[in-house]
Amino acid sequence: MFSGDLAAHRWSDMEIAAFLMACAAFMTPEETLWLTQGMVKAGRTLSWNRGIVVDKHCIGGVPGNRTTLIVAPIVAAHGLIMPKTSSRAITSPAGTADTMEVLAKVDLSEAEMREVVETCGACVAWGGRVELSPADDVLISVERPLSMDTPEQMVASIISKKVAAGSTHLVLDVPVGPTTKVRDRRQALKLKKLFEYVADRMGLTMQVLITDALEPIGRGVGPVLEARDVMAVLENRPDAPVDLREKSIRLAGQVLEFDPALRGGAGEKRARELLESGAAAAKMDQIRKAQGPSPIANALGDLVHEVRAEASGHVEAIDCLRIAHVARLAGAPTDPGAGIEILRRTGDAVAAGQPIYRIYGSERSDFGFAVEASGENSGVRIA
CATH class of the missing domain: 3.40.1030.10 (Nucleoside phosphorylase/phosphoribosyltransferase catalytic domain)
Known part of the structure; x- marks a missing residue:
């Protein structure tokens, strides 16, 4: 019932x-x-x-x-x-x-x-x-x-x-x-x-x-x-x-x-x-x-921001919850082309200023929230 x-x-x-x-x-x-x-x-x-x-x-x-x-x-x-x-x-x-x-x-x-x-x-x-x-x-x-x-x-x-x-x-x-x-x-x-x-x-x-x-x-x-x-x-x-x-x-x-x-x-x-x-x-x-063919666009968002390492070292951990949160703020999945491209994995060496991931989006307001959130906490810990 x-x-x-x-x-x-x-x-x-x-x-x-x-x-x-x-x-x-x-x-x-x-x-x-x-x-x-x-x-x-x-x-x-x-x-x-x-x-x-x-x-x-x-x-x-x-x-x-x-x-x-x-x-x-x-x-x-x-x-x-x-x-x-x-x-x-x-x-x-x-x-x-x-x-x-x-x-x-x-x-x-x-x-x-x-x-x-x-x-x-x-x-x-x-x-x-x-x-x-x-x-x-x-x-x-x-x-x-x-x-x-x-x-x-x-x-x-x-x-x-x-x-x-x-x-x-x-x-x-x-x-x-x-x-x-x-x-x-x-x-x-x-x-x-x-x-x-x-x-x-x-x-x-x-x-x-x-x-x-x-x-x-x-x-x-x-x-x-x-x-x-x-x-x-x-x-x-x-x-x-x-x-x-x-x-x-x-x-x-x-x-x-x-x-x-x-x-x-x-x-x-x-x-x-x-x-x-x-x-x-x-x-x-x-x-x-x-x-049958996809009814949606399959292109990446044209707004792109690279999140960079703040210090040299190696990637100690990547926070799944935080990465998902930032990707959703960028517009995913409502905007199929929004999301995150991960450029460094756990254990990888990284120098200060090198990109660790890219954020993609199409809507400036959503994209701005994602960029701001990644600045507060990228979700990637460098040791």
């Missing part, structure tokens, strides 16, 4: 915000399960008539962690099906759907989504259009301006969307780092158990990976910049970000391990072969053509 009322927009934003705050403080695992079940029932569910339907998801919190757009074509090139439905950004500078929209249309109807999956083996579509767990979309619309992302609501949101999309097997990435959503391993294990509890009772086979997240992944933060990194990895360019490449291979390998025909432990090797041979890039080209 509650989820149905949400989907029918019978609750005001103020009432929804109060509910979310109550969830953050008092929600039990059983209540999280009940919410998940209700959210699935309140919307449409898809069926693919396949024994194994795979998916991969990251809980977020790490700027530039756009592995899904690399994992999906690798998995489809192998022969598994992956009907990926993604949300837009809630608290980050870019969600998977925001970045994919730079490359192709993501606003697909159910019929269009089915055609892409049947033709290509995978899609990367915005879940809001096909009304999968619509109650979750209503909650997200309130969470986004409040920058709320509670663990219980996160679990209900992710599991309900996967079950509604017809997924049977899921690899979940839980990044852990001092400036991410999950700060330590203890917190990660607690979240892992909650995910497993709900997934088991929803009939979803899940593999949870706890990964290190000490700094942003890749070089770009923001839709256009992140799409550029994704294509560099898929096209095996020599300048492609190694961290994004290797993490994507690892995650794709875990997804491929769901294939009964693949020998145990061979998933990562198979994923690397598909990427290095160009099969994954060809599959991504096929998916993009099937989904």
